[in-house]
Amino acid sequence: xxxxxxxxxxxxxxxxxxxxxxxxxxxxxxxxxxxxxxxxxxxxxxxxxxxxxxxxxxxxxxxxxxxxxxxxxxxxxxxxxxxxxxxxxxxxxxxxxxxxxxxxxxxxxxxxxxxxxxxxxxxxxxxxxxxxxxxxxxxxxxxxxxxxxxxxxxxxxxxxxxxxxxxxxxxxxxxxxxxxxxxxxxxxxxxxxxxxxxxxxxxxxxxxxxxxxxxxxxxxxxxxxxxxxxxxxxxxxxxxxxxxxxxxxxxxxxxxxxxxxxxxxxxxxxxxxxxxxxxxxxxxxxxxxxxxxxxxxxxxxxxxxxxxxxxxxxxxxxxxxxxxxxxxxxxxxxxxxxxx
Amino acid sequence: xxxxxxxxxxxxxxxxxxxxxxxxxxxxxxxxxxxxxxxxxxxxxxxxxxxxxxxxxxxxxxxxxxxxxxxxxxxxxxxxxxxxxxxxxxxxxxxxxxxxxxxxxxxxxxxxxxxxxx
Numbered sequence: 001x002x003x004x005x006x007x008x009x010x011x012x013x014x015x016x017x018x019x020x021x022x023x024x025x026x027x028x029x030x031x032x033x034x035x036x037x038x039x040x041x042x043x044x045x046x047x048x049x050x051x052x053x054x055x056x057x058x059x060x061x062x063x064x065x066x067x068x069x070x071x072x073x074x075x076x077x078x079x080x081x082x083x084x085x086x087x088x089x090x091x092x093x094x095x096x097x098x099x100x101x102x103x104x105x106x107x108x109x110x111x112x113x114x115x116x117x118x119x120x121x122x123x124x125x126x127x128x129x130x131x132x133x134x135x136x137x138x139x140x141x142x143x144x145x146x147x148x149x150x151x152x153x154x155x156x157x158x159x160x161x162x163x164x165x166x167x168x169x170x171x172x173x174x175x176x177x178x179x180x181x182x183x184x185x186x187x188x189x190x191x192x193x194x195x196x197x198x199x200x201x202x203x204x205x206x207x208x209x210x211x212x213x214x215x216x217x218x219x220x221x222x223x224x225x226x227x228x229x230x231x232x233x234x235x236x237x238x239x240x241x242x243x244x245x246x247x248x249x250x251x252x253x254x255x256x257x258x259x260x261x262x263x264x265x266x267x268x269x270x271x272x273x274x275x276x277x278x279x280x281x282x283x284x285x286x287x288x289x290x291x292x293x294x295x296x297x298x299x300x301x302x303x304x305x306x307x308x309x310x311x312x313x314x315x316x317x318x319x320x321x322x323x324x325x326x327x328x329x330x331x332x333x334x335x336x337x338x339x340x
Numbered sequence: 341x342x343x344x345x346x347x348x349x350x351x352x353x354x355x356x357x358x359x360x361x362x363x364x365x366x367x368x369x370x371x372x373x374x375x376x377x378x379x380x381x382x383x384x385x386x387x388x389x390x391x392x393x394x395x396x397x398x399x400x401x402x403x404x405x406x407x408x409x410x411x412x413x414x415x416x417x418x419x420x421x422x423x424x425x426x427x428x429x430x431x432x433x434x435x436x437x438x439x440x441x442x443x444x445x446x447x448x449x450x451x452x453x454x455x456x457x458x
Contacts (some may be wrong), residue, residue: 313406
């Protein structure tokens, strides 16, 4: 009996994470179109419901009632398994995310390792989709996408090693707690180069503009998911946006002090904002990063593929390696960037 | 300790479940009118004239190999980074030797032009 209630309790928590997450994905697509619309001096979707607020639901229903086309010479099994393989890790990574102090589904010690493992799994969905579609554009897109994700994962991994050195913990709550304090105590300042590298590789990892050659509408139509339609396409879409939100959430946890208020611990301002729950700060900071994603897409031209690879291998990786050595020397010399 | 991983396992299963349910909903709710043209692979308006699983550039392979080496390196760095202040100078020196060997290989790749894409 105790096991059953425990099980139901866990399931309730999972639903309590997944439903807001999927809603966030829906409204991120809406926000994307509105923000880019505003940047380009046009309206964006504004017809479905007040200010177009029901647009995401209209899109979902449209996708649900579309035919799922499976090309005749595609590998049926792999073709159907690929979208699930790319969605599963994008959702499952949220299991260890601390939204506020103690507000976490599973507070494991190897939290960061688990997140890295899950984000790495995403590349299988991409490459299997490209292979199974048996279409040239899909194949080209998958090759590009896989090589790009894999290259930037190294830079990202190195940047996160720097965070581990500074925090001395792989537990995500531990990393946030190591940054307890006002805004200049958070890791973005002492680890500024790593923070920049992390964010650039985060954008590249999710195949977003300006690193979206893998989808490159104007050259290889949509890359690895050209052959997908209806809900199969919706799964890829969901995975991409869930991954964007995940990268933004990780940026907040690693470099932006997680659930701490920017005035935490200050004499007068600190207590003034004590009543604001941690999750509000967490979501606010996440929103800033998500806005950056959208602003990048509206303002930056697309990188060429050779430029992307050069940036990843010849700029970001050397920068992070050098900075890791500097950081290690600082730790050994006892002048660390941590504050407690 | 291990019971902390049960919610994660359940989360992974639920994550897969969301995918299965959505895909199934698409098959149930969507129409199903296959035709030869619709089921052919997308190609800008003409018939596909060769196998799409073509040969690809060897550099993709090189990137994959490099990735494996560097990713292993990162996996080594993780535990090292956490306990660095305890293992002190000896730990730093041993990782330094390891990193140096890796960097020599990386520089060799670089000079050989394995990282050039043009």
